[in-house]
Amino acid sequence: MEPNKGLVSALFLFFLLHATMASPTPKPHIKPRPPPHHPCRHLTFYFHDIILQRQEFQKCHCSHCGFSPWGNRTILAGQSHFGNLVVFDDPITLDNNLHSAPVGRAQGFYIYDRKDIFTAWLGFSFVFNSTQHRGSINFAGADPLMNKTRDISIIGGTGDFFMTRGVATLETDAFEGEVYFRLRVDIKLYECW
Amino acid sequence: MEPNKGLVSALFLFFLLHATMASPTPKPHIKPRPPPHHPCRHLTFYFHDIILQRQEFQKCHCSHCGFSPWGNRTILAGQSHFGNLVVFDDPITLDNNLHSAPVGRAQGFYIYDRKDIFTAWLGFSFVFNSTQHRGSINFAGADPLMNKTRDISIIGGTGDFFMTRGVATLETDAFEGEVYFRLRVDIKLYECW
Amino acid sequence: MEPNKGLVSALFLFFLLHATMASPTPKPHIKPRPPPHHPCRHLTFYFHDIILQRQEFQKCHCSHCGFSPWGNRTILAGQSHFGNLVVFDDPITLDNNLHSAPVGRAQGFYIYDRKDIFTAWLGFSFVFNSTQHRGSINFAGADPLMNKTRDISIIGGTGDFFMTRGVATLETDAFEGEVYFRLRVDIKLYECW
Numbered sequence: 001m002e003p004n005k006g007l008v009s010a011l012f013l014f015f016l017l018h019a020t021m022a023s024p025t026p027k028p029h030i031k032p033r034p035p036p037h038h039p040c041r042h043l044t045f046y047f048h049d050i051i052l053q054r055q056e057f058q059k060c061h062c063s064h065c066g067f068s069p070w071g072n073r074t075i076l077a078g079q080s081h082f083g084n085l086v087v088f089d090d091p092i093t094l095d096n097n098l099h100s101a102p103v104g105r106a107q108g109f110y111i112y113d114r115k116d117i118f119t120a121w122l123g124f125s126f127v128f129n130s131t132q133h134r135g136s137i138n139f140a141g142a143d144p145l146m147n148k149t150r151d152i153s154i155i156g157g158t159g160d161f162f163m164t165r166g167v168a169t170l171e172t173d174a175f176e177g178e179v180y181f182r183l184r185v186d187i188k189l190y191e192c193w
Numbered sequence: 194m195e196p197n198k199g200l201v202s203a204l205f206l207f208f209l210l211h212a213t214m215a216s217p218t219p220k221p222h223i224k225p226r227p228p229p230h231h232p233c234r235h236l237t238f239y240f241h242d243i244i245l246q247r248q249e250f251q252k253c254h255c256s257h258c259g260f261s262p263w264g265n266r267t268i269l270a271g272q273s274h275f276g277n278l279v280v281f282d283d284p285i286t287l288d289n290n291l292h293s294a295p296v297g298r299a300q301g302f303y304i305y306d307r308k309d310i311f312t313a314w315l316g317f318s319f320v321f322n323s324t325q326h327r328g329s330i331n332f333a334g335a336d337p338l339m340n341k342t343r344d345i346s347i348i349g350g351t352g353d354f355f356m357t358r359g360v361a362t363l364e365t366d367a368f369e370g371e372v373y374f375r376l377r378v379d380i381k382l383y384e385c386w
Numbered sequence: 387m388e389p390n391k392g393l394v395s396a397l398f399l400f401f402l403l404h405a406t407m408a409s410p411t412p413k414p415h416i417k418p419r420p421p422p423h424h425p426c427r428h429l430t431f432y433f434h435d436i437i438l439q440r441q442e443f444q445k446c447h448c449s450h451c452g453f454s455p456w457g458n459r460t461i462l463a464g465q466s467h468f469g470n471l472v473v474f475d476d477p478i479t480l481d482n483n484l485h486s487a488p489v490g491r492a493q494g495f496y497i498y499d500r501k502d503i504f505t506a507w508l509g510f511s512f513v514f515n516s517t518q519h520r521g522s523i524n525f526a527g528a529d530p531l532m533n534k535t536r537d538i539s540i541i542g543g544t545g546d547f548f549m550t551r552g553v554a555t556l557e558t559d560a561f562e563g564e565v566y567f568r569l570r571v572d573i574k575l576y577e578c579w
Contacts, residue, residue, distance in 0.1 A: 037355070039386065085278065085471065087497050089505070107528045108507045109497050111280050111302050119282070121301045123316055123509055126527035138527050138539045140348060141331050142300045142318035153331045153349025155526060156539025158553055162423070163576055167351055190356055190386075193423065193576075230579065231547070278471065304473050304495050312475070314494045316509055333541060334524050335493045335511035346524045346542025360544055383549055384577075 037167065040192035045092045045126065045174055046173065047106045047183040084112045092126060096173055096182060104128035110143065119144045122152060126185075128160070135159015137187065154189065165191040232359065233385035238285045238319065239366065240299045240376040277305045285319060289366055289375060297321035303336065312337045315345060319378075321353070328352015330380065333359055347382065358384040425552065426578035431512065432559065433476045433542045438560045445535055478512060482559055482568060490514035496529065506532045508538060512571075514546070521545015523573065525558040534558075540575065551577040 087109050091102035108124020119142065126137045136159060141152030150170045157164040166189035175181035243302030280302050284295035301317020312335065319330045329352060343363045350357040359382035368374035395453035473495050477488035494510020505528065512523045522545060527538030536556045543550040561567035 069279035081578070085497075087507075100490050105504065111278075115240065119300065121280075121316065121318065123526065125507065127530070136528055136537070136539075140316065140526065140541075141351070142320050142329055144320070146366065151329070153329075153351065155331070155333075155348045155541045156551065156553075158527070158537035158539065162553065163551065165349065165356065167349075191575065244496045304471075312493065314473075314509065314511065333509065333526065334544070335513050335522055337513070343545035344522070346522075346544065348524070358542065358549065360542075360548065376512075 039188035041189040043187040045185045046096045047092050047185055048098045049090050049181050086110050103130045133160050135161045137161045163193040164189045232381035234382040236380040238378045239289045240285050240378055241291045242283050242374050278301050296323045326353050328354045330354045356386040357382045425574035427575040429573040431571045432482045433478050434484045435476050435567050472496050489516045519546050523545045523547045549579040550575045
């Protein structure tokens with residue numbers, strides 16, 4: 001009887017595995033990992049947004065709300081800048097010092113999208129072209145600026161960050177009035193190729 | 194011979210599994226599930242877009258097309274609002290009643306992108322902060338408004354919707370002139386973490 | 387002893403498989419395929435951007451920068467069009483001939499986001515409704531226009547391109563002054579459902 005036991009074990013194992021591995025009916029794509037998830041790559045950058053004198057138009061704060069575009073932007077948009085589109089092209093560094101050598105640039109836009117408080121919708125990329133990193137990471141999501149930390153989605157990447165996905169936690173690290181603010185961007189990638 | 198049969202079965206099984214599990218050559222990442230796909234999570238929300246009196250600038254319909262920004266928007270953009278950027282921050286509810294308790298807010302923008310018919314490009318988030326859901330779902334895609342239902346992409350999420358992806362089907366459920374419209378948003382998530 | 391060998395092999399195999407298949411601790415989601423990656427689908431399209439006479443407002447080059455929206459756009463935005471938002475709805479063809487039958491339309495926007503050189507942030511969709519393809523492919527990313535080829539992310543899709551992800555390589559194929567340019571869009575999909 002002993003030999004049969006071995007065969008039975010192997011067959012039992014085979015069917016058990018077959019049942020779990022090659023189910024012929026379509027199943028929801030539920031990833032099996034239990035939370036908390038561990039990133040496959042973790043990077044931190046600082047993003048320096050410098051708003052130069054607006055009348056010099058070095059930094060473009062677009063203002064185009066309402067039906068009277070010749071009106072005063074401040075009045076139209078109110079205290080929360082609602083509806084303002086801001087285009088940026090800012091240096092990113094590895095530490096919180098604006099004067100450190102930039103490792104890339106943050107390029108994209110945000111739109112202030114609430115009337116009562118500061119909040120924005122962001123679409124932007126980190127574009128790297130240094131010895132450390134080449135390629136880009138693309139971001140999108142809502143940014144409730146009043147929260148200490150805010151999570152947005154990492155929706156794709158190219159080059160060294162080919163096909164990546166993840167979550168970025170933004171934290172306003174410092175600001176000086178409305179002319180400078182620094183964001184700490186904690187990048188946690190959960191899909192690495 | 195019997196004992197060998199058990200061993201042979203186990204070895205055969207081992208090689209069979211090895212062959213399917215650890216293929217050494219790179220292969221295209223074709224997901225093996227046959228269509229139709231079943232969502233791992235299915236949610237429906239109603240999104241209420243209320244366009245208040247424009248001269249009050251409560252709702253910002255940005256108007257900034259052409260080289261004469263002081264001209265009349267309606268003339269510049271024509272009948273289809275081509276080129277208009279609309280920023281929104283709207284309540285979302287579980288049923289189609291505007292007065293139901295909102296479970297979150299839809300924040301983002303759309304740009305009317307065709308001259309001849311109504312169509313738009315959308316980038317927005319559902320931001321949840323209720324007992325039912327916390328976190329955000331991020332959306333992007335073209336919205337051919339004249340079609341009864343339109344599919345856009347769910348490109349990521351945070352919190353309860355960590356790393357999710359899927360497809361959202363939009364349907365204009367009701368509208369009153371140009372001052373109110375209600376979208377039914379059918380969310381089908383196919384990647385759940 | 388022979389029978390036990392079969393049993394031992396099966397048990398050993400069971401534990402080995404158990405260890406590799408059902409690891410109880412969360413692990414980073416590192417996809418096992420070595421580079422270079424092979425796309426599961428590869429498509430090439432040509433995208434024809436025709437900028438009609440601007441004073442006719444057939445093509446909307448939005449201009450809304452700075453605090454003086456009644457000023458001259460060219461002065462405000464400078465030589466690089468910094469801060470300009472361009473909305474487009476352009477035909478896409480299978481070859482580089484503008485007069486070929488379009489297989490779909492490219493709809494979305496770009497924002498010029500640098501002051502010193504031409505660069506843009508793109509959000510757009512290819513919308514197909516032909517015998518060959520139905521559905522949409524959604525794109526986002528930075529487009530450093532001065533580079534011969536630029537990679538952006540494919541962040542999702544619907545219909546025939548359900549849930550797809552990948553990378554698109556853009557190449558300016560031809561241009562005539564500022565009134566026409568043609569982009570070659572090489573689409574490499576790495577997630578196919």
